[in-house]
Amino acid sequence: MEKRTFLKLSSTLLATPVLSPLVGLVADEKLKNWAGNYEYSTDRLYPAKSIGQVQELIKKYPKVKVLGTRHCFNGIADSKDNLLSLKAMDDVVALDTKAHTVTVDASMKYGQLAPYLDGKGFALHNLASLPHISIAGACATATHGSGVKNGNLSTAVSGMEIITAAGEIRTLSRAKDGDAFRAAVVHLGALGVVTKVTLDIQPTFLMRQYVYENLPMAQLKDHFETIASAGYSVSLFTDWQKGRINEVWIKQRIDKGAKVEPAAPTYFGATLAKKNVHPIVELSAVNCTEQMGVPGPWYERMPHFRMGFTPSSGKELQSEYFVPRKNAIEAILAVERLRDQVSPHLMISELRTIDADNLWMSPCYKQPSLAIHFTWKQDWAAVRKVLPLIEKELAPFSPRPHWGKLFTMAPAQLQSRYEKLPAFKQIVQEYDPKGKFRNAFLSTNLYGIVG
Structure with missing residues (x-):
């Protein structure tokens, strides 16, 4: 796979005069997100290298949004007016x-x-x-x-x-x-x-990770909590076919002085991988972090992908829904029922657990969660038809979509999932009374204003 340059602007930012927009960076090339599926609504991108310059830009323009590493798949960071880059501020x-x-x-x-x-x-x-x-x-x-x-x-x-x-x-x-x-x-x-x-x-601490292949879905039904707790971090990858979880990635923390046992050759009917694998089995594992139980620093094991290589599959679309962990099995089976509608457009799905928190607009607010993630082929017309089916099947579990990924949930339904949203809007009003930072995404999903 080819290496990807995530921020094409890096050298341009440093060479551009302060407060001048980075317009027309490449002839006939529009500013897009990481995956290339989303085209931003303006090419006026202003770099800032200091707090003072950030303040100056905020005061100068009636509308502005910050554009970061562009890994969101929707318009949450978009603006039809002005974009602000803080890329140079990274110390x-x-x-x-x-x-x-x-x-x-x-x-x-x-x-x-x-x-x-x-x-x-x-x-x-x-x-x-x-x-x-x-x-x-x-x-x-x-x-x-x-x-x-x-x-x-x-x-x-x-x-x-x-x-x-x-x-x-x-x-x-x-x-x-x-x-x-x-x-x-x-x-x-x-x-x-x-x-x-x-x-x-x-x-700091060390970690190791093992991958098991072809876990029967029936085992997940009976032993979900045990499997999800098998390591410090666990990811389950599935294409929703053949009644199986394709790969179980178990990332284990190695505490100082602890005895490290070798991985068992089988795990609830799954078999230990004999070589490094990619979550999408057809792809090379060269860009994945080291597996096979080889100990290494925490930051070289917890991510699936290495910093110096193209993450995931390259051009793709992503969606993700959070459901209460107490409903994990029912939610997984609900999606599995859609396998024939989902699989033709899917690269891979990933199932992960996340603990509850007290952050008002977090999908895990007061809710230990299972996140059901979909990496789609880059065909929005097809994915757009599938997402409502998934959202309908998950509806009994009040799913909360990932804020930075693709979903079709109605604004009123989304808003009903966040009990602190009215209080959050009051704080938004205090910080931004004239809507300087509000864009189409926020207007639609937080305020129900479409258009």
């Missing part, structure tokens, strides 16, 4: 070894921060499937990894700095700001421009 601001926190510029990517922390003897509690995403963007949309005891990435946030629509700098912390903090962490880009994030850290 470690402070490492507090006593408080076990690290403060970073919001545009830093996990793939940058992780090796730095490991070199200092520290680790994050979890990582997503790929490390190429920005910390601020991932936290704003409640992006997650896996593990029955692991909250999503946003749960590591203990402080943040945000610039409001008035250009004012506000700092929030878990320790001091209560509801205001719990509302702001998963903010969906509605409150302002996050410029710094403080994350909880812990002592």
